[in-house]
Amino acid sequence: MALKYAVLAALLDGEASGYDLAKRFDVSVSNVWHALPQQIYAELAALEKQGLITGQVVVQESRPNKRLFSLNERGRDALIEWVAGDSRPSAVKDEALVRCFAADLVEASRLLPGFMARREHARAKLEHYLDVQRGFLKGRTEEEYFRTARRVGPYLALKRGLIFEQENIAWIDWVLEVLEQRGAGEGGERNAHARPGRAG
Amino acid sequence: MALKYAVLAALLDGEASGYDLAKRFDVSVSNVWHALPQQIYAELAALEKQGLITGQVVVQESRPNKRLFSLNERGRDALIEWVAGDSRPSAVKDEALVRCFAADLVEASRLLPGFMARREHARAKLEHYLDVQRGFLKGRTEEEYFRTARRVGPYLALKRGLIFEQENIAWIDWVLEVLEQRGAGEGGERNAHARPGRAG
DNA sequence: ATAACCATGTAACGAGTTACATGATTCC
């Protein structure tokens, strides 16, 4: 259900083709909802059939023709009605947590590569969000922005993703620190599950 | 794939029936990976066929018979190998973010019920995580716990969920604050999308 | 007596991912 409204909401930023929306989902909407191009094309077709968006073919010469979709009155109403509804509770869904849960099975050194890669991913995503944030603020402070911007929803949503990635990085740093500390003071009945790595 | 290893990891806490694991997933593992009983029963069957867990029937009189599964050598090895691998990057996947993105379409007062419900959910989950945390620490400080506990992975993972819910609450509070502030100083070209609610 | 607990599944559906398919055009 959420993809449907994510597409409608993305069209608040102006009419777009499926191709445009796929890119829009990777920048302004990325943090809010993720979707692959195939999903977007399929959803656009469904939304048009439901009469919530209106499409018109744009003939191009040196480019393949495209269909531009825009949110119509019915679509806007549907979105408005949905926006005030209840959201099902979210949860962290992260393989890394499962790996962390079982982390005591191996030496800290063996976990490092995977967790560092994860950290790097989070850092890159955070950087991207900060870029988008700068694009919103355009030099203004947050307070100034809230007073002058036409819409603030996208910014408020972005902030959640921003914090999420910051906390991911902080958590990974902390986990590695704790595991390495424990690895240093080896021996004793503690760490009962740990075994030497295959390489050693 | 992750469910498979979440089940194996859950069995690190000792042998269990599908029914036991379903409950274990709602407490110690809940934060790490979520799964419904049906998924767990199916996964246990698959894991047994793969020879990664060993099941034995326990005949009971005043209760239906059950099958207790335990992690065997091959299962432990498979888990160890997986733990050091790469995790695919996670992202917040939350309907509330989509709603927030489109929040400017309606008055703040109309968003309140949905967001407050979300906030209450997060608060309850946080409380639960804090209970689990107390169960781990048993009065010890974190540092003490890290020095004395046999395993720390489950605790480290729990902490991520804990922070996530704290940040959810803080974010919702902030969003409502901003939206209400803007709602108070109404008028002007700002808030161009806002419309009166149906009731008003 | 009614609800909650123990115990295990099947079946249908919906959402999300991966792989495949096509083909011109502009940038390096």
Place this chain on the structure above:
DNA sequence: GGAATCATGTAACTCGTTACATGGTTAT
């Protein structure tokens, strides 16, 4: 000459959710 961009999909598959099915036992 090769890669990236524009532009739109289909098909197969995996994962997750919802609904359904069964039936005895203990706690309130």
